[in-house]
Amino acid sequence: MPRTRDDRGPPREVPIVPPTSVVAARPARALTAVEAPAALPFDVFESKLAVPPPRPGEVSRTGLVNRLRAERSCRLATVVAAAGYGKTQLLAQWAARDERSFAWLSVDRHDNDPVLLLRHLAAALDRVRALDQAVLDALVGDPSVWSAAAPRVAAALSSAAPLVVVLDDADLLEPGESTDVLTALAGVVPEGSMLVLAGRVAPPLPLARLRAAGDLLELRTDDLALSRREAHLLLRGAGADVDDEATSDLIARTEGWAAGLALAARDGSERSLLDYFESEQLSRLSPERLRFLRRTSMLETLSAPLCDAVLASAGSAVELDALERANAFLVPLDPGRTTYRYHHLFREVLRRELERHEPALVPVLHRRAANWLEEHGDVESALDHADASGDAERAARILEAIALPAYESGRLDAVEAWLERFAAHASLDAHPGVAAVGAWINAVRGRLDAAERWLAAAEPVETTVLHAAFSGVGSSQLDRALAQLPPDSRWLPTALVVHGAAALLDGDADEADARFAAAAAAAERAGATVTQAVATAERSLLASAGDDHDSAERLALEARDLLSSGAFDEYATTAIVGAAAAGALLRHGRWDDARAELARSERLIAFLDGSLPWLAAQTRLAIGRAYVTLRDRDGALGQLAELERIGVLAEEIADLRAQIADMPNAHGGDA
Numbered sequence: 237m238p239r240t241r242d243d244r245g246p247p248r249e250v251p252i253v254p255p256t257s258v259v260a261a262r263p264a265r266a267l268t269a270v271e272a273p274a275a276l277p278f279d280v281f282e283s284k285l286a287v288p289p290p291r292p293g294e295v296s297r298t299g300l301v302n303r304l305r306a307e308r309s310c311r312l313a314t315v316v317a318a319a320g321y322g323k324t325q326l327l328a329q330w331a332a333r334d335e336r337s338f339a340w341l342s343v344d345r346h347d348n349d350p351v352l353l354l355r356h357l358a359a360a361l362d363r364v365r366a367l368d369q370a371v372l373d374a375l376v377g378d379p380s381v382w383s384a385a386a387p388r389v390a391a392a393l394s395s396a397a398p399l400v401v402v403l404d405d406a407d408l409l410e411p412g413e414s415t416d417v418l419t420a421l422a423g424v425v426p427e428g429s430m431l432v433l434a435g436r437v438a439p440p441l442p443l444a445r446l447r448a449a450g451d452l453l454e455l456r457t458d459d460l461a462l463s464r465r466e467a468h469l470l471l472r473g474a475g476a477d478v479d480d481e482a483t484s485d486l487i488a489r490t491e492g493w494a495a496g497l498a499l500a501a502r503d504g505s506e507r508s509l510l511d512y513f514e515s516e517q518l519s520r521l522s523p524e525r526l527r528f529l530r531r532t533s534m535l536e537t538l539s540a541p542l543c544d545a546v547l548a549s550a551g552s553a554v555e556l557d558a559l560e561r562a563n564a565f566l567v568p569l570d571p572g573r574t575t576y577r578y579h580h581l582f583r584e585v586l587r588r589e590l591e592r593h594e595p596a597l598v599p600v601l602h603r604r605a606a607n608w609l610e611e612h613g614d615v616e617s618a619l620d621h622a623d624a625s626g627d628a629e630r631a632a633r634i635l636e637a638i639a640l641p642a643y644e645s646g647r648l649d650a651v652e653a654w655l656e657r658f659a660a661h662a663s664l665d666a667h668p669g670v671a672a673v674g675a676w677i678n679a680v681r682g683r684l685d686a687a688e689r690w691l692a693a694a695e696p697v698e699t700t701v702l703h704a705a706f707s708g709v710g711s712s713q714l715d716r717a718l719a720q721l722p723p724d725s726r727w728l729p730t731a732l733v734v735h736g737a738a739a740l741l742d743g744d745a746d747e748a749d750a751r752f753a754a755a756a757a758a759a760e761r762a763g764a765t766v767t768q769a770v771a772t773a774e775r776s777l778l779a780s781a782g783d784d785h786d787s788a789e790r791l792a793l794e795a796r797d798l799l800s801s802g803a804f805d806e807y808a809t810t811a812i813v814g815a816a817a818a819g820a821l822l823r824h825g826r827w828d829d830a831r832a833e834l835a836r837s838e839r840l841i842a843f844l845d846g847s848l849p850w851l852a853a854q855t856r857l858a859i860g861r862a863y864v865t866l867r868d869r870d871g872a873l874g875q876l877a878e879l880e881r882i883g884v885l886a887e888e889i890a891d892l893r894a895q896i897a898d899m900p901n902a903h904g905g906d907a
Contacts, residue, residue, distance in 0.1 A: 277376050280359040284342045287331050288324055293473035295466050295494070297326050300459065304330045311425040312446055313453040315434040316407075318563040318579075319516040320495025321460040323434045327402050336429070337364040337399045343408050343435075350413040351375070354385045357401070357421075358392065364399055367392050386417050390424045398428035407435025415440050422446070436563045457563065461492025470494065476501035489580050496581050513585045517564065528555050529564070529578075530593065533586030534601050534624070536617065537569065538576045545608035546601050599625045606630065616642075619654065628662040636669040640726040643677065644764040646803025651677055664693040672698035676730070679706060680809050682843030697721060701731045704738060705848055711738045729759035729767040736774060737850045741884065749778045769798040769813050770851075776816040777858055789823060792816040811840035812851060815858035822865045830866070834859055845882055853884045857892060864895045872896045 307313070315323050331338040339360035347353040355375050361367060374388040393401070409415050418433070419441050425431050430453075433439045446452040462470065467487045476483075490496040495516075499508045518526060532543050532552075543552035556576060559566045565582035569575040578586065590598060602625035609618035615634050622631040635654055643651045655674045664671040674690035675698075684706065691702055700717040714735050721728050732755030739748035752774045759768035776791035796817045804810050814837035821830040837859055844852040860875035873896060879889045 276355075276359055276362065277372050278355050280356050284344070284356055285340060285360050285363060286342075287338060287340045288328050288342075290328070291325065293470065293498075294325055294329075295322075295462065295470045295473065297322070297329055297466070299463075300326055300455070301330050301333055304453075305334050307430070307453050308428055309450070310453040311427075311430055311451050312422050312441075313430055313432045313455070314438055314443065315432065315455045315460070316436070316438050316563060317455075317457040317460045318436055318493075318565050320493055320512070321457060322462075322494045323460065324404055326455075326460065327404065327432065327434060331400070331402070334400065337397070339364050339399060339401045341401075341403050343403050343405045345408050347408070348410055348412060348414050350381045350417050351379060351385060353409075353414045353417060354381070354389050358389050360401065361389070361392055361396065365396060381413060381417070386420060390421055393421060393429075394424040394426055396426065396429065398426070400430050400432060401425075402432045402434065404434045406433040406439050407437045409439065411440040437561055457567075462494055462497065463492070467492065467497055470497055471501045474498060474501040489584075491579055491581075493579065493581065509581060510585050510588065513582065517582070518585075518589075521564075525555070525559075528552075529559075529586050530590040531597070531601060533578060533583050533590055534598065534621075535605060536577065536620070538566075538578075539574055542605065542608055546604045548604065603627065610634070623657055623661075626661070628658075628667070631658060632662065632667040632670050636667075636673065639670075639673045639677075641763065644759075644762075644766050646765070646801065646807075648677070648680075648807060652681075664690060668693055668695045668698075672702065672727070675702050676705075679847040680807065680844070682808060682845075682847050684847040687847055698727055701727060701734055705730075705734045705850075707849075711735070711742060714738055726762065726764075729755055729762055729764045729771075732758055733767055733771050733774070736771065737854075740774075740778075740854075741850060743887075745778055745782065749775055752778070765798055766804060766807055766809060769795045769804075770809055772798070773813040773816040774854070776820075777812070777854060780816075780819055785823060788816070789820040792820040805836075806840075808840045808843040809848070809851065811837040811844070812855040812858065814840075815855050815862065818862045819858060819865075822862060827866065830862060834862055834871075845878065849882050849884055853879055853882050853888075856882070857885065857888050860892045861895070864892070864899060867899060869896065869899050869901075872899070 304313070315327065317323055331340065339357075341347075341356050341360045343353075347356065358367060358371060358375055362372070371388040371392050374384045379385040403418070406418075409418070418431075418439065422431050422441065433441070443452060443454075447454070464487060467490070468483065471483060471486070486497060486500050490500065495512065496509060499512055502508070518529075521529070528543075528547070531547055532538055535542065535546065538556065540553035540556055543556070544550055556566070557573070560568060560573065560576070565579035566576050567579060569577060577583075602621040606618045606621035606625060606627070609615070609621065615638055619631060619634040619638065622634060635658055639651050639654065651673075655670070655677060658667075658670060659674070662670075664674070671690045671693035672695060675687045675694055678684075678687035678690060679702070687702075687706065691699060691706075694702065697717050697720045700713055704714055704717075714731070718728075718731055718735060721731060725731075732751060736748045736751035736755055739751055752771045756768050756771040756775070759765075759771060772791050772795040776788045776795060779785075779791060780788035792813075795813045799810055799813060814833040818830040818833040818837070821833065837855060841852055841855045841859070844855075856875045856879050860872045860879070863869075863871035863875065872892070876889070876892055876896060879885070879892070
């Protein structure tokens with residue numbers, strides 16, 4: 237039996253069954269378009285019952301609206317996302333396009349009184365189809381919730397024609413009698429109808445049970461985030477004067493958050509975004525929660541143990557769980573909800589708040605983060621925090637350890653970013669290990685002047701190896717440098733490749749091949765993929781020059797396979813791999829594939845003519861010979877001109893010149 241208002245709520249195991257006499261007492265009627273609802277015997281706020289009108293520049297959410305219109309099997313839907321994701325606008329657009337009638341209620345905190353909630357729900361239903369007088373009379377005065385008011389409204393809902401009942405801002409309802417009423421009403425929604433609860437957090441209803449029964453449709457932040465096309469439409473509708481690059485940046489930063497995109501489009505002011513977050517998000521938080529958000533905003537990725545370490549306190553797991561349930565712009569990164577990140581714009585605002593309120597604490601927080609991350613093996617993230625804390629010694633130590641392995645694994649851009657950030661606030665003279673890395677990275681990017689500047693601060697052993705790579709030194713000097721490198725040195729594979737190049741320049745092909753073989757083996761042990769591919773390609777070209785075409789082909793394809801991930805497509809040093817592969821492809825008559833390899837190699841090798849001349853010369857020789865095979869005189873002559881400008885490998889250049897002279901007088905043809 238439903239209980240009286242003095243009880244604490246309805247018995248959850250017994251649904252409210254509508255009395256048969258309620259609807260039969262006065263036949264309900266549908267209202268015409270020009271007809272106003274009859275006066276109610278109780279007062280309601282009419283503004284709470286109106287579907288919000290469209291906003292200027294509002295983006296049509298056609299895909300989501302169609303999804304909602306098509307859903308007829310679920311009787312309850314939740315639309316849950318943080319402020320500014322367009323929940324209300326989506327539901328209003330749905331109401332305008334669905335053939336079903338909509339009963340709308342904009343909830344406020346007064347609706348935590350179950351009688352007020354039921355009156356407004358009855359008024360919303362009465363606007364759709366006139367309710368029986370008995371329903372309205374049950375809500376007059378000081379009615380009993382569970383013996384009169386709730387059963388009557390439930391009866392009206394259960395007997396209604398297919399309709400949609402929307403409670404916007406339903407998150408303002410606190411656990412209690414009002415949410416018990418909603419739970420009861422959810423159980424009597426008739427087939428074809430739907431009860432929709434929208435808010436910033438999920439309503440305190442038994443959603444798990446409804447979800448398991450297949451009776452629940454859920455739209456969350458990811459669903460409501462604007463697509464790229466919708467974001468472009470919003471910007472265009474707002475008259476934003478931004479170019480394509482700025483538009484892409486805005487879309488990335490806002491992550492489909494409509495309010496943030498609209499604010500940025502309107503005036504581009506960071507102050508406006510800060511004001512929005514302060515009024516719509518931060519002002520609602522307790523001082524303790526706001527302090528947690530500020531102090532953890534310097535973390536790219538959040539986990540409970542890391543947050544505990546940074547804050548030097550316990551309880552972060554509970555706080556992160558509460559923030560996620562509150563839709564506080566916290567994005568889970570794994571199914572188990574163990575790691576999170578903040579929405580990009582929200583994090584920016586929180587970081588500014590941290591700098592404004594607790595600037596002295598910032599380096600302390602970064603230092604704690606670096607400690608924990610390094611102890612737990614995330615050295616790259618530790619580097620970020622070591623830099624941010626101003627600890628140049630620690631940053632240099634970490635950078636030396638990770639830079640070359642990262643470069644060899646295809647992350648050249650990341651290494652450049654680390655070096656640039658380090659050089660901005662640290663002296664290279666005090667950190668010769670980092671200086672050597674910077675010299676090599678600038679060299680492979682084709683920036684010889686910058687490479688020389690970094691090299692001036694490097695360690696003597698690395699300086700010898702790199703000088704040999706840049707301008708050539710004798711094998712004896714390299715022999716001494718190699719003897720000083722420990723077997724586990726990260727520089728050993730590169731030093732062995734340069735050592736092989738020195739033998740090649742001395743005209744000793746057999747010794748060069750042996751050294752390149754040693755370099756490839758050392759690189760494989762060290763996981764130095766780029767260096768292994770370069771050394772293997774060098775051996776392929778030597779085999780080809782010695783008419784060992786089977787070995788040349790095997791080595792060329794082996795080198796190319798090492799780079800198959802695509803992570804090395806912009807590495808200039810890998811141009812030699814493409815040149816060697818082109819030779820192997822030509823031997824099988826695969827002209828188009830060979831030309832594609834040559835085109836890529838030509839584009840890349842231009843970066844190395846000045847910084848690594850021996851590697852550039854070998855690659856251009858291989859490209860020139862491939863063009864001879866293709867009977868492409870112009871292509872071969874172009875390589876010859878560049879080789880003569882570089883001025884190394886004189887005998888090989890003379891041989892290429894003779895091959896070109898023997899070519900038929902055709903231009904650009906294929907063999």
